[in-house]
Amino acid sequence: MDGDGRTREVRAQRWSARLAVLAAAAAVVLLVASGLGGIAMVLLVLGGTAVTAAALWWALTRRGAVRVLAVLLAMAAPLTVIWLQARSGVLWIMVLCLVLGAVAASAGWEALALDARHKARPGAPARRPGRPFLIMNPRSGGGKVAGFGLREKAERAGAEVFLLDPEHPSDVAAVAREALAAGADLLGVAGGDGTQALVAGVAAERGVPFMVVPAGTRNHFALDLGLDRDDPSKALDALTDGVELTVDLGTVGERVFVNNASFGAYALVVQSDTYRDDKIGTTLDLFPDVLTHRAGPRLTVRAAGTTLASPQAVLVSNNPYRAGDRTAVARRDRLDRGVLGVLAVTVDSAAQAAGLLRGERSPGFTSLTAREVVVDADAPEVRVGVDGEAVTMPAPVRCTVRPGALRVRVPRHRPGVPHARPRLKWRRLVMLALAR
Numbered sequence: 001m002d003g004d005g006r007t008r009e010v011r012a013q014r015w016s017a018r019l020a021v022l023a024a025a026a027a028v029v030l031l032v033a034s035g036l037g038g039i040a041m042v043l044l045v046l047g048g049t050a051v052t053a054a055a056l057w058w059a060l061t062r063r064g065a066v067r068v069l070a071v072l073l074a075m076a077a078p079l080t081v082i083w084l085q086a087r088s089g090v091l092w093i094m095v096l097c098l099v100l101g102a103v104a105a106s107a108g109w110e111a112l113a114l115d116a117r118h119k120a121r122p123g124a125p126a127r128r129p130g131r132p133f134l135i136m137n138p139r140s141g142g143g144k145v146a147g148f149g150l151r152e153k154a155e156r157a158g159a160e161v162f163l164l165d166p167e168h169p170s171d172v173a174a175v176a177r178e179a180l181a182a183g184a185d186l187l188g189v190a191g192g193d194g195t196q197a198l199v200a201g202v203a204a205e206r207g208v209p210f211m212v213v214p215a216g217t218r219n220h221f222a223l224d225l226g227l228d229r230d231d232p233s234k235a236l237d238a239l240t241d242g243v244e245l246t247v248d249l250g251t252v253g254e255r256v257f258v259n260n261a262s263f264g265a266y267a268l269v270v271q272s273d274t275y276r277d278d279k280i281g282t283t284l285d286l287f288p289d290v291l292t293h294r295a296g297p298r299l300t301v302r303a304a305g306t307t308l309a310s311p312q313a314v315l316v317s318n319n320p321y322r323a324g325d326r327t328a329v330a331r332r333d334r335l336d337r338g339v340l341g342v343l344a345v346t347v348d349s350a351a352q353a354a355g356l357l358r359g360e361r362s363p364g365f366t367s368l369t370a371r372e373v374v375v376d377a378d379a380p381e382v383r384v385g386v387d388g389e390a391v392t393m394p395a396p397v398r399c400t401v402r403p404g405a406l407r408v409r410v411p412r413h414r415p416g417v418p419h420a421r422p423r424l425k426w427r428r429l430v431m432l433a434l435a436r
Contacts, residue, residue, distance in 0.1 A: 009114060016111035017432035023104035024426070027097045034093050041090050048081035050354040057353035060287045108429050112422040123243030126409060129209065132159040132239055133184035135175060135199060136215070137191035139166050141232075144215040148233045150190050157239040160184070164191075176202040184208070186239075186409060190232065192216030193259050194389040200406055201256035204249055209409040211238050218388075221258045224332045225408060226416040237411035247335035249405040250318035253393045255386055258406075260317040261399060262385040263375050268296045271383050271390040291347070297379035297395070303342050303370035310346065311366070316373050316399045317341040333417055338403035339369040373399040 031039060055077065058070035085091040134154050138145045145151060151161045162179070164170055176187050176199045187203045188211030189196045196212060203210035213235045214222035225245070228234045252261040265287065272282050289295035291312050301308040308314075319332045320341030332341075344366040347353050355362045375382060376396035384391050 013111050013114050014432050014435055016107045017429045020104045020108035020111060020429050021433045023100045027100035030093060030097055034090060041085050041094055044081055044084060048077045051077040053354040054350035057350045061291050063288050108424045109421055111429060111432055123245050123410060126242050126244040128240060129186040131184050132186040133179040134159050134188040134190060135162045135172055137164045137195060140191040140216045144232055145190055150233060153233050153236050157236055159239060173198045173202050180206050186211060188213060190215040193221050193387040196221055197256050197258045197387045200258055204405045209244060209407045211409045224335055224417060225410055226414050228415050238409045241412050242409045243412050245408045245410060246404045247406050247408055248318055248338055249402045250340060251402060252384060252386055252399045253397055257387045258318055259387050260315050262315050263299055264311060264313040265291060266313060267383045267385040270385050297377035300376045301344060303373040304368050306368060308344050308366055311344040312347060313345045315343040320369050338401060339371055340373055340399060340401050342368050342370060342373055371401055
């Protein structure tokens, strides 16, 4: 960026900070000027939010009439708060404060975005592969392989393509090993994250480059590699104009994962025979037993000198997910830190459920990093969701990270990891606002 461009960027950052500080100050002044009535309404909003969170906990952990009453309470709490505010004549004050708060937050995030900018990593130069081999799942992502003409474009770029047959499932790891034995010097997958992980394990094992074509439904691994998920065919540019990244892999037991391994509530629900046909119905039917420990084993998690007893949900990720960015909790800015991320939720009452509103400061929420995580249980086996695939493993389950295990071939030109929403650091905003 030239000097003039940098100057304009800094000037815009400072004016955004000034707008954020002024909007926040105006909201505070408005509340103070409204007297005890406005402050009481703030406390009422906080109380109503806590009641709603507690009611949702009851709705998830109860059945029958109690669940119906809990849902009614969850809807009635915010409506009651609005009605009381309207009756007391301070509703317009609360609405204006919310608008000012939204303006302050938006302008603050914009001002601080310059401090937390993430760009596509350049990667190391890579020669064009001689015999690339791509495995494609025609059913992934609602038919993206056919919709974007991925097979034809890959073959024109010199790749051999193996199409999975939905009627006759293949062992994709075995297919990848056979391709390497026949002389392939690059492995790639156009499909979901579960298939990506299986073939990535083979590529890491043999030391050959791996290529990701985001043809699945969510494509979290592709997102964190900075690939274009809207047009998966652009990932094929890696065959002709690619660079190489070195990233970590996670292992759970003997199995590799590129994103995460989940234990507890989610892992139990996704293994139900009815989950794929009725996700919401199955979740509501199983959660009362799962969340109250009447179904499934009680877990014990040990990581980084910390022991967690009886968490309902545990997520072990290949590198930690972003903290503080609630709009993008499933994103990782880096895949080469050489550590696992651990997120765990432990909630045993409605009060603790309401406490989760505090986010990372809640005692029921745990976030840490470790090189090894051991998940034990009071049962001989544990159900695990590995990159969205349901498996069962003998307890205890050991998760580790393999730093720099995978060579990934990506296009030279790609969007990069989406920007994180930065934390609102008001001291920094004030300093920017006062800067000349």
